[in-house]
Amino acid sequence: MIQVTHSIALDEAELQESFIRASGPGGQNVNKVESAVQLRFDVRQSPSLPDDVKERLERLAGRRLTNDGVLIITAQRFRTQERNREDALERLIELIRQATERPKPRSPTRPTLASKRRRLEAKGRRSEIKKGRSGKPGFD
Numbered sequence: 001m002i003q004v005t006h007s008i009a010l011d012e013a014e015l016q017e018s019f020i021r022a023s024g025p026g027g028q029n030v031n032k033v034e035s036a037v038q039l040r041f042d043v044r045q046s047p048s049l050p051d052d053v054k055e056r057l058e059r060l061a062g063r064r065l066t067n068d069g070v071l072i073i074t075a076q077r078f079r080t081q082e083r084n085r086e087d088a089l090e091r092l093i094e095l096i097r098q099a100t101e102r103p104k105p106r107s108p109t110r111p112t113l114a115s116k117r118r119r120l121e122a123k124g125r126r127s128e129i130k131k132g133r134s135g136k137p138g139f140d
Helices: 027-031 051-064 081-100 113-133
Strands: 015-020 036-042 070-075
Touching: 015 081, 036 081, 051 070, 051 081, 070 081
Parallel strands: none
Antiparallel strands: 015 036, 036 070
16 A cells, blocks of 8 residues: 555555656667656546545646546656656655645635726826827828
C-alpha cells in the first residue's frame, strides 16, 4: 500500500508501469535503454479514492487524463529507470494530495466606492483618447 494521506492509501495493483525510450540528449545510450517511465492510474475505477477527490483529480489532471479516465504520468527527467519510477510515483501522490484539498467556497463581495470611481475615471480617460483619434484633419 502506498500511503498518500492519513486517510487515503493506494494499492500497488492499481498502478501500471511501462518503460519507454526517453527523448532528448543521452548519447549512444538513448537509443538502447528504456529509462523513461509511463505510470498509468485509472482514476474512475479506483476504489481507494472518494468520489469528490476523483472529480477534483480529473480536473487537475487536464491533458494527462484519457477519455477513459486513465491518468498517465510520464517521467524522463533522470537517466536511470529507478529514479524515473520514483519521480512518477511522487508526482502522482502530489497530484492526489492536491485533489484532497477542498476549495474554499467563494464569498461574494461588492466593489468599493473608490474602485468604482477609479474604473469610471479610467473609462473617461480612455474615451477622451478615442475621441481625439476620430479626427477631422487639422490645417498643416
